[in-house]
Amino acid sequence: VLSSYSFYWFQGAAWLGLNVFLFVYYFLLFDRDKKFYYTRVLLGSALAWARASAKCLNFNSMLILLPVCRNLLSFLRGTCSCCRRTMRKQLDHNLTFHKLVAYAIALFTAVHIIAHLCNFEWYNDSQQAADGSLSSILSDLHQDEESNKWLNPIHSNSTVSTPAYVTFTTIPGLTGVIITVALILMVTSSMEFIRRSYFEVFWYTHHLFIIYFAGLVIHGIAGLVRGQTAESLNKHNPEHCAQDPTHWGGNNKHSHCEEPEFGSIPAEVSPSSVVVHPSKVLELQMHKKGFSMEVGQYIFINSPSVSRLEWHPFTLTSAPEEDFFSVHIRAVGDWTENLIDTFQQQKPKTPRIEVDGPFGTASEDVFQYEVAMLVGAGIGVTPFASVLKSIWYKFQHADQRLKTKKIYFYWLCRDTGAFAWFNDLLASLEQEMEESGKASFLNYRLFLTGWDNSIAGQAAFNFDKDTDVVTGLKQKTSFGRPRWSNEFSAVATAHPRSVVGVFLCGPQALAKSLQKCCHQYSSLDPRKVKFYFNKENF
Amino acid sequence: MGRIEWAMWANEQALASGLILVTGGIVAVAAQFKGWPFAAYSIAAGVFVCLLEYPRGKRKKGSTMERCGQKYFTAVVKVFGPVTRNYYVRAILHAALAVPAGFLLSTILGMACLGIASAIYLLAAIRGEEWNPIEQKPQERPQVGGGTIKQPPTMPPPRPPVETRKKQPAEVAGQENPVPVAVEAE
Numbered sequence: 006v007l008s009s010y011s012f013y014w015f016q017g018a019a020w021l022g023l024n025v026f027l028f029v030y031y032f033l034l035f036d037r038d039k040k041f042y043y044t045r046v047l048l049g050s051a052l053a054w055a056r057a058s059a060k061c062l063n064f065n066s067m068l069i070l071l072p073v074c075r076n077l078l079s080f081l082r083g084t085c086s087c088c089r090r091t092m093r094k095q096l097d098h099n100l101t102f103h104k105l106v107a108y109a110i111a112l113f114t115a116v117h118i119i120a121h122l123c124n125f126e127w128y129n130d131s132q133q134a135a136d137g138s139l140s141s142i143l144s145d146l147h148q149d150e151e152s153n154k155w156l157n158p159i160h161s162n163s164t165v166s167t168p169a170y171v172t173f174t175t176i177p178g179l180t181g182v183i184i185t186v187a188l189i190l191m192v193t194s195s196m197e198f199i200r201r202s203y204f205e206v207f208w209y210t211h212h213l214f215i216i217y218f219a220g221l222v223i224h225g226i227a228g229l230v231r232g233q234t235a236e237s238l239n240k241h242n243p244e245h246c247a248q249d250p251t252h253w254g255g256n257n258k259h260s261h262c263e264e265p266e267f268g269s270i271p272a273e274v275s276p277s278s279v280v281v282h283p284s285k286v287l288e289l290q291m292h293k294k295g296f297s298m299e300v301g302q303y304i305f306i307n308s309p310s311v312s313r314l315e316w317h318p319f320t321l322t323s324a325p326e327e328d329f330f331s332v333h334i335r336a337v338g339d340w341t342e343n344l345i346d347t348f349q350q351q352k353p354k355t356p357r358i359e360v361d362g363p364f365g366t367a368s369e370d371v372f373q374y375e376v377a378m379l380v381g382a383g384i385g386v387t388p389f390a391s392v393l394k395s396i397w398y399k400f401q402h403a404d405q406r407l408k409t410k411k412i413y414f415y416w417l418c419r420d421t422g423a424f425a426w427f428n429d430l431l432a433s434l435e436q437e438m439e440e441s442g443k444a445s446f447l448n449y450r451l452f453l454t455g456w457d458n459s460i461a462g463q464a465a466f467n468f469d470k471d472t473d474v475v476t477g478l479k480q481k482t483s484f485g486r487p488r489w490s491n492e493f494s495a496v497a498t499a500h501p502r503s504v505v506g507v508f509l510c511g512p513q514a515l516a517k518s519l520q521k522c523c524h525q526y527s528s529l530d531p532r533k534v535k536f537y538f539n540k541e542n543f
Numbered sequence: 544m545g546r547i548e549w550a551m552w553a554n555e556q557a558l559a560s561g562l563i564l565v566t567g568g569i570v571a572v573a574a575q576f577k578g579w580p581f582a583a584y585s586i587a588a589g590v591f592v593c594l595l596e597y598p599r600g601k602r603k604k605g606s607t608m609e610r611c612g613q614k615y616f617t618a619v620v621k622v623f624g625p626v627t628r629n630y631y632v633r634a635i636l637h638a639a640l641a642v643p644a645g646f647l648l649s650t651i652l653g654m655a656c657l658g659i660a661s662a663i664y665l666l667a668a669i670r671g672e673e674w675n676p677i678e679q680k681p682q683e684r685p686q687v688g689g690g691t692i693k694q695p696p697t698m699p700p701p702r703p704p705v706e707t708r709k710k711q712p713a714e715v716a717g718q719e720n721p722v723p724v725a726v727e728a729e
Contacts (some may be wrong), residue, residue, distance in 0.1 A: 122649050126576045162610040169648040203547045
């Protein structure tokens, strides 16, 4: 008994230690970093209080589901029937931890709100002030331009612009109020008295946690709190330049202080390379310090020049081994069309892009199988760009983590128009493999499901040619849907003793048929071929 | 769901709202935000709400847990009779108190929470709930046997003298079974 209690005591102490560490670390970061020098001129240390408590809120919000999810899962699985007593003790301990984390969330919420109340008020004061002070000069910077370089989010000094107005007209403000109200309702209905006497009130109200989490994710996205951009810091050192704000920007022989420029904390990236592919596909290659990704992840992209508030998710198409990260954006709606137009216009300055992420579960399993069958249908081919590139890099560098010896890649789409870029990727991979003498590593088949007689006629006519007439690849294109039974039996015959991983990114119906084939063609003998269908969602 | 007394939850919510109003008000007054008179008001309103809501009402069924030290507050709240007993009055009162707090960002949260409490009180009032004070019951001597024993005995029952009261030897633990018991194999 003593040992189990000391374990829980240790867990509590570790949690407390982490909280303290997070708070102090981020407090010092925002209170000392030169990037936020001017933000601090406007806000004082309320900035640091707000951000440090925000990090602790993120941490604790992540944790709070953990103690109750496991129990719920066990309960659903029905495993607790055999060890009721230990289960109940476990449940009690987990609930205690859940309540502890909830109290921490309530405390940090209070700190965070109070700090932001001060922030909004002081932003407003700076905006209204016309006394030529540093604060008012900073607030006026870049307010008229279309660019996103301002510091003070309160833009006009009309009387309408009170802190309350800003709160309810910005995403972080509005979501903040909503999730706080949800939190308070959850707390008051979980008071012990209410819980014991009127359990349904507690139970139904507690489901507001869904609103809490949805709002919390959105809350951090818009990035109203800003710091000076890195490139601006190179041209304008705040510690030096703050003394003489009236002479910024001009050619001054004493101090070379350009006007400072600001950006929000979810990173701003300037695309290092922009390629427009046929069929209106835009490829953006970007760099961001400290960005690390895994295969199959996605990022949110925002372009203030197209729309200030919209964030759209895109799968990453670059491999982790490359020194940049890229996405391919197809024109499917007005936001994407506008974005592509903006880049095609080739203004002297490339439009600014903001990136949040990467998110999503990484699909490391792909590298664990000796033989991999990758099936990408339509737009589902995008994550495989990342996977294929990564596998090829690992293979070339003889990465120990890569167990794959052979890949079968099946690409199904209606027409290759929109995926011409993927076509090029396959072509370049094909070439590289030939050059390294490993042409047999990747075996890919393209299936065009939207064929008509003229295409079929062309294909028949050009049958003897070396490269395919549609794609220009060495592999010939097939028309129609693949016959999975043939494919699976071919793979099973070629690799009679391997474990084959089957990965799909595509429609549910295809998942069903692939799973059926996996069962059908897996041998009962454990030494022989086995197919494993992976339900990973990219 | 039919046996829920909404007033109990409304009471918790209103108490929390009072605290939030006070906190928001203190922040705005201390930092002298624009419009801080509204904050001063909300401190006063928050304190009033807390005092009113602190004594918990009595539940219709079952025993009610009192809040620590609430009997002094109960005495005061009881004095106002129907005004504090009726939940319609409380609902309207809270709604009215909440409105001025909406003019300042620091106290808007308090306003929202108090508004929700007011709505829950309205629901309670519609369902006919009332605030009844928790009375202190006089201390009674616990009745043995449910009041059927009129003259409980005052002397202990007779016991055999000390010598005849043997202690069980340590090896023979437990009882002597009147019927032979066969130990079943596992």
